[in-house]
Amino acid sequence: MDVEDVAAIYYIYSRYKKKQKKRDWVHPYLQTRDESKHFELFFEELKKYGDKFFGYTRMSLKSFEELLNILKTNITKQNTQFRNCIKPELKLTLVLRRGSCDRSTQPAPAPLSAEPRRHARPMSRRAAATRAGVVSTATSCS
Numbered sequence: 001m002d003v004e005d006v007a008a009i010y011y012i013y014s015r016y017k018k019k020q021k022k023r024d025w026v027h028p029y030l031q032t033r034d035e036s037k038h039f040e041l042f043f044e045e046l047k048k049y050g051d052k053f054f055g056y057t058r059m060s061l062k063s064f065e066e067l068l069n070i071l072k073t074n075i076t077k078q079n080t081q082f083r084n085c086i087k088p089e090l091k092l093t094l095v096l097r098r099g100s101c102d103r104s105t106q107p108a109p110a111p112l113s114a115e116p117r118r119h120a121r122p123m124s125r126r127a128a129a130t131r132a133g134v135v136s137t138a139t140s141c142s
Contacts, residue, residue: 026083039090057096068092 046053053061068088075092077085 030083034084039087039093043089043093057093058099059096064092064096 046056047061050061053059053064057064059067071092072088075088079085
């Protein structure tokens with residue numbers, strides 16, 4: 001490789017580096033998470049009203065605190081130089097909230113119909129007769 005090749009490679013590499021978008025380790029919105037204290041303010045207000053707390057987490061405040069004390073050591077992470085960990089109260093609240101809303105977000109099951117499914121395997125005559133209640137339970141030995 002001569003000097004011109006090295007210069008061309010360096011030029012291409014420098015243009016490539018300029019085109020790459022610099023990604024943040026922590027999104028700027030999440031950097032202000034601790035300063036804004038949205039969750040702490042909301043959670044303190046929610047704890048004041050037991051019925052609203054139950055509606056939000058599907059759990060009483062006493063049960064929530066007991067469960068948090070049991071799980072706290074398992075769901076707590078260590079803060080690093082790059083970012084602070086998510087508080088265990090927030091993690092547990094998110095999991096409970098997701099669990100309480102999960103059923104309402106799923107579509108309702110399809111109603112059962114008497115028509116067979118199109119792609120279902122055909123039934124044997126014995127199975128069809130048993131379903132219809134025609135075949136007796138006595139077995140014959142041949």
